[in-house]
Every structure is written in structure tokens, then in C-alpha cells.
Amino acid sequence: MTLRQAAVLGTAAVVLVIAALASISLGSTTIPLRDVFDALPVVGGGGVDRATDQIINGLRIPRTVTAILVGAALGIAGALLQGALANPLASPDVVGVTAGAGFGAMLLLLAAPGAIALVPLSALFFGLVATALVFTVAWAGRGGGSIARLILAGIAVSAVFTAGTTALMTAYPDRVSSAIFFVAGYLSYDGWRVLQDVWPYLAVGFVAAAFLIRPLDRLALGDDVAQSLGVRPRLVRLVAAGVAALLAAAAAALAGLLGFLGLVVPHAVRLAGGTASHRFVVPTSAVAGAALLLVADTTARRVAAPLDLPVGPFMVVLGVPLFLWLLRKAV
Amino acid sequence: MARDHDAARTGSSVDGAPLLRVRNLAVRLGGTEIVRHADLDLHRGQLVAVVGPNGAGKSTIVRAASGLLRPAAGTAEWDGTDVRRVGARRLARIRAFVPQRPQVPAGITAHEAVTIGRSAHVGALRRPGAADRAAVDRALERAAAGDLAERQLVTLSGGELQRVQLAVGLAQGAPALIADEPTSALDLGATATMARLLRSLADDGLGILLVVHDLALACAIADTVVVVEDGRTVAAGPPVEVLSTERLATTWRVDAALRTDDAGRTALHVGWLGALDDAPGRPLG
Numbered sequence: 001m002t003l004r005q006a007a008v009l010g011t012a013a014v015v016l017v018i019a020a021l022a023s024i025s026l027g028s029t030t031i032p033l034r035d036v037f038d039a040l041p042v043v044g045g046g047g048v049d050r051a052t053d054q055i056i057n058g059l060r061i062p063r064t065v066t067a068i069l070v071g072a073a074l075g076i077a078g079a080l081l082q083g084a085l086a087n088p089l090a091s092p093d094v095v096g097v098t099a100g101a102g103f104g105a106m107l108l109l110l111a112a113p114g115a116i117a118l119v120p121l122s123a124l125f126f127g128l129v130a131t132a133l134v135f136t137v138a139w140a141g142r143g144g145g146s147i148a149r150l151i152l153a154g155i156a157v158s159a160v161f162t163a164g165t166t167a168l169m170t171a172y173p174d175r176v177s178s179a180i181f182f183v184a185g186y187l188s189y190d191g192w193r194v195l196q197d198v199w200p201y202l203a204v205g206f207v208a209a210a211f212l213i214r215p216l217d218r219l220a221l222g223d224d225v226a227q228s229l230g231v232r233p234r235l236v237r238l239v240a241a242g243v244a245a246l247l248a249a250a251a252a253a254l255a256g257l258l259g260f261l262g263l264v265v266p267h268a269v270r271l272a273g274g275t276a277s278h279r280f281v282v283p284t285s286a287v288a289g290a291a292l293l294l295v296a297d298t299t300a301r302r303v304a305a306p307l308d309l310p311v312g313p314f315m316v317v318l319g320v321p322l323f324l325w326l327l328r329k330a331v
Numbered sequence: 332m333a334r335d336h337d338a339a340r341t342g343s344s345v346d347g348a349p350l351l352r353v354r355n356l357a358v359r360l361g362g363t364e365i366v367r368h369a370d371l372d373l374h375r376g377q378l379v380a381v382v383g384p385n386g387a388g389k390s391t392i393v394r395a396a397s398g399l400l401r402p403a404a405g406t407a408e409w410d411g412t413d414v415r416r417v418g419a420r421r422l423a424r425i426r427a428f429v430p431q432r433p434q435v436p437a438g439i440t441a442h443e444a445v446t447i448g449r450s451a452h453v454g455a456l457r458r459p460g461a462a463d464r465a466a467v468d469r470a471l472e473r474a475a476a477g478d479l480a481e482r483q484l485v486t487l488s489g490g491e492l493q494r495v496q497l498a499v500g501l502a503q504g505a506p507a508l509i510a511d512e513p514t515s516a517l518d519l520g521a522t523a524t525m526a527r528l529l530r531s532l533a534d535d536g537l538g539i540l541l542v543v544h545d546l547a548l549a550c551a552i553a554d555t556v557v558v559v560e561d562g563r564t565v566a567a568g569p570p571v572e573v574l575s576t577e578r579l580a581t582t583w584r585v586d587a588a589l590r591t592d593d594a595g596r597t598a599l600h601v602g603w604l605g606a607l608d609d610a611p612g613r614p615l616g
Binding site for chain 1: 397420423500
């Protein structure tokens with residue numbers, strides 16, 4: 001790792017730590033950092049009154065941890081897909097997972113609002129169903145596994161689920177407003193409830209991503225070189241896209257549709273670090289994605305406090321200028 | 332110059348068991364039989380050039396022998412083991428494949444690319460050790476690409492890129508190097524550089540298998556040429572014997588002659604517009 005790459009990763013990590021402390025400290029009520037440290041479970045907790053303890057350990061830490069995991073998952077998902085498909089436009093959208101998760105959430109939010117607690121699992125389920133459909137079409141038969149076929153299958157399957165979502169919105173127009181948060185991307189004070197269901201998917205995704213780094217680096221030199229080095233290009237693409245879909249579906253279950261993060265963060269990381277090596281891009285995208293989402297979420301909570309705004313638009317407002325600045329500098 | 336190596340070419344290494352032995356190989360692509368019957372041997376220290384007209388199946392033969400394509404019939408054995416039964420990681424240490432049209436990713440330096448070439452020697456989730464880093468530097472130097480190490484691949488010329496590709500292959504540390512038309516996109520000077528590199532690698536003991544279009548080049552650097560015609564290997568042997576005027580007429584359908592002078596310079600004299608003897612101008616020879 002060069003000095004420049006270490007500096008980028010270090011900066012992202014520092015921003016992440018500061019943002020995490022700010023996220024716990026700031027909210028509709030501000031808790032001094034001293035009390036935050038006193039309340040942290042690792043130092044024994046109990047150093048603060050019950051109300052403060054409840055706010056920190058019951059509400060803000062789960063939200064902060066969720067933001068970190070979602071940001072890391074989407075950053076990694078984007079890095080894996082852009083590497084596997086050798087396409088700078090690749091994001092979790094292209095394998096259908098976003099459209100599927102959106103449909104899964106809308107189905108319950110609009111057609112069965114009584115089952116709102118199941119929205120995350122429905123988003124996860126339909127996100128993976130959509131991806132499975134895309135993969136079945138893309139890999140079946142002769143010539144399966146080509147990048148063009150995967151992307152086209154993704155567009156087609158996404159269209160089907162998007163049409164389903166539109167149909168639901170037409171059928172229940174009065175309930176559409178309740179779904180805005182999910183579509184915009186949100187973080188909430190749900191405690192550990194959703195994370196308890198979703199963490200195994202994230203864990204599998206994070207571990208698998210670590211093992212995909214080297215095969216993806218080999219793939220970057222072309223299928224022939226990858227094969228020369230003992231990698232089966234189509235298998236790597238399939239697994240990498242599948243892992244990305246798993247991470248993106250789990251992220252959608254936790255925080256709605258934040259696809260922008262998966263598209264932009266890996267690019268920003270490549271531009272800032274000056275390398276496309278996955279050994280750098282994948283871990284740094286995880287840290288930078290988590291940092292961006294945390295900063296955006298803390299901002300979203302403070303801007304119109306005590307109103308808790310969806311994080312998605314704030315992430316775009318914060319991320320796009322930074323991204324455009326890097327883009328200009330790169331050329 | 333190349334003639335100096337005649338002793339090495341016919342030396343004891345060639346008499347031993349071949350590194351690669353291809354027998355009766357057939358390959359189907361998309362339902363079409365591209366290769367019908369191919370035989371080929373590659374020994375350590377030997378440079379074998381596969382030649383033949385466009386579409387004859389040259390690339391398909393070396394790709395199948397390298398394990399990049401699945402044969403429909405026949406065998407390609409590396410050190411006596413069929414390529415289909417060699418594990419991917421072991422195969423990566425037995426032979427390196429240098430592609431014809433390399434993919435040139437943005438944001439990757441030559442050094443990073445060659446480090447990737449070393450990856451078959453590095454355990455999963457491990458970082459390259461001191462020995463691996465030394466092997467990467469050696470490969471770059473050996474391919475005359477040491478001064479390109481920190482350059483981005485997208486900024487390299489065709490000749491420079493081909494040398495880096497060669498370094499990626501050399502970093503695999505394999506006894507055999509297979510290259511599909513490594514000089515087809517290069518100018519005269521870069522072609523000569525690549526030719527000298529490949530010849531010296533063979534002289535150092537590597538088995539080099541090339542697909543080559545340029546018959547004069549093949550004649551100058553190869554110990555053995557294998558002629559492929561319509562999916563079959565139809566002749567194999569020393570270039571000057573195999574690439575006879577009759578062979579050029581039957582396989583390539585041109586009136587041409589390969590000439591070699593005492594200094595090892597080779598030239599292909601082609602009757603571009605008709606028969607050689609009828610061509611206007613001064614006599615050749």
C-alpha cells in the first residue's frame with residue numbers, strides 16, 4: 001500500500017470514528033462525550049442515569065452500528081460488482097436486488113400495513129428472489145455468464161419488479177406516503193430488532209468479500225490471464241455478484257434503498273487512492289461507505305431536529321460534491 | 332545469433348520427457364469442430380512456434396493445451412498428467428498463458444499487475460512475502476520492463492504493454508510460457524525486442540510455446556515449428572525443413588520462399604502479385 005492509499009484509508013477511518021462519536025452524542029438531545037464514554041458497555045456502563053443510558057445504548061448505538069454496517073455493506077457490494085462486471089456503472093441495481101427489495105418492502109407497507117414489522121425480511125427475501133431470477137436467466141444455457149447477458153437480465157427483471165411496485169402504488173394510493181422513507185433510504189431507532197435477523201447475511205457477505213479480493217484482481221487483467229492464474233472467470237463473477245446482492249439486500253432490509261452509495265463510494269475510493277487494486281478498493285470502500293452514511297445520518301437528524309429526516313437525500317447532498325470534485329481532479 | 336543456440340536446442344533436455352505432450356486433440360466451440368487432430372510436444376529449453384493460416388485453429392490448440400478450453404477428445408498432458416486433472420493452482424505454477432489481446436484496466440500499475448501474476452504462490456488472504464516481491468522484481472527485469480514498474484498500464488505503448496504482459500506470465504514462476512501472437516500488434520523494433528526476449532527465455536530453460544503469424548520471425552527464433560491447417564497439425568520440425576516452398580504453396584496458397592543467411596537473418600520472399608519467378612525486378616537470392 002502506498003503512502004497515498006494509506007492516507008486515504010486513514011482519513012476515511014478517522015472520519016468514521018469522529019462521525020460515530022458524533023452520531024451517538026448528537027440527536028434531538030445532545031449528550032456530552034464524557035457521558036457517552038461513561039455509558040459505553042465496554043467500560044462497564046452504568047456511569048450515567050437511566051434515561052441517558054437508554055438513549056445511548058438502546059437507541060443511538062444500535063442506529064450507529066446499523067449505519068456503519070449498511071454503509072460498509074453497500075460500499076463493498078458496489079466494489080465487488082464493479083470489479084466482477086468490469087463496468088464502472090455497475091451497482092446493486094444491475095443485478096435486480098434494488099428493484100426486488102423495493103417491491104418486497106412496498107408489498108407489506110402498502111398491501112399489508114399490519115405486518116410492518118416484517119418489512120425488512122420481505123425486502124431481503126424479494127431482493128434475493130430478484131437476484132436469483134437474474135442469475136438463472138444470465139447463466140442458463142450455452143454462452144451463459146457473459147457480462148452483457150447478466151446486465152440485460154438485470155434490467156429486464158428489475159423492470160418486472162418495478163412494474164409490480166408501481167401496480168401496488170396505483171392500487172393503494174392513500175398509503176404511498178408511508179413508503180417514502182423506505183424508498184428514500186432511512187435509519188431509525190429500532191434498536192437491535194432488525195439487525196438480529198439480518199446480521200448472519202451481512203457476516204457471510206463480509207467474509208466472502210475478503211476471499212473475493214484476489215480473484216477479482218486477477219479478473220481485472222482479463223479472463224485469459226485470470227484463467228492462466230487458475231481462476232474460473234465466470235464462477236468468480238457469479239459468486240461476486242451473488243455476494244454483492246446478499247449484502248445489498250441485507251442493507252435494504254436495514255435502511256431502505258440507498259443504491260447511490262454502492263455506485264459512488266468505490267469510484268471515489270479509486271480516484272482518491274489512485275489505484276483500482278481490490279486489495280485497496282474493497283476494504284477502503286467499506287470504511288468510506290460507513291463514514292459517508294454516518295455523517296449523512298447525523299446531519300439528517302440535526303438539520304430539522306427534532307424531525308428525523310431520511311438519510312438518503314443527505315447522503316447524496318454530501319457525497320455528490322465530494323465525488324464531482326474527485327472526478328475533476330482525476331482527469 | 333540464433334544459430335549459436337543450435338547445440339542447446341538439440342541437447343539432452345529435448346531428449347527427455349516433454350513438459351507438454353498433446354496427442355490427438357480435438358476441440359469443439361459452439362458446436363463446430365475447430366480442432367480435429369493436433370499433436371505437439373514442448374520440452375524445457377525449447378521454443379515451439381505454432382504457425383498456419385488464419386482460422387486454422389492455432390490459438391484454439393494452445394488454449395486447450397493450456398487448460399483455457401475443454402478438449403472434446405484427445406489429451407494434453409503436463410508432466411504426464413492430463414490438463415483436466417491438474418488442479419487450478421498447480422496448473423498456474425506449471426504454465427503461464429500470455430493472451431493475444433490483453434485487457435488494460437485503469438488504475439493498475441505494471442508492478443501491481445505483475446504482483447497479481449505472482450498470486451498463485453501466495454496463500455489466500457495472505458500478503459505477498461519477501462520472496463514473492465523479489466520474484467515480481469525479477470520478472471519485471473527479465474521482461475525488460477523494470478523501468479515501467481510504476482507506470483499505469485493505460486499509459487503504456489503496445490510494445491511496453493506486451494513486455495509487462497510477459498512479466499505477468501514470468502511472475503507465475505512456471506517452467507512453460509505460452510503466448511498467443513505476442514508480436515502481432517507490435518512494430519518492427521518492438522517485435523525484435525520481444526523475439527530476443529522469448530529466445531533468451533528458452534535458452535534459460537523455459538519451454539516456450541508461441542502462436543506466430545510471421546513466418547520469417549518463427550524461422551529465426553523457433554527450434555520447432557508446428558504447421559496447423561484446417562484444424563490439424565500437418566507438419567512439425569526444424570523451421571527451414573518444414574517451411575519449404577511446397578509447404579507454403581499448399582498451406583498458405585502463396586508462391587513464397589524462406590531464406591536464411593549465414594548470420595541467421597531470415598526473410599520471407601513472397602510473390603505478392605503472382606509467381607516468384609515471373610515477378611518483375613531484379614532476381615531474389
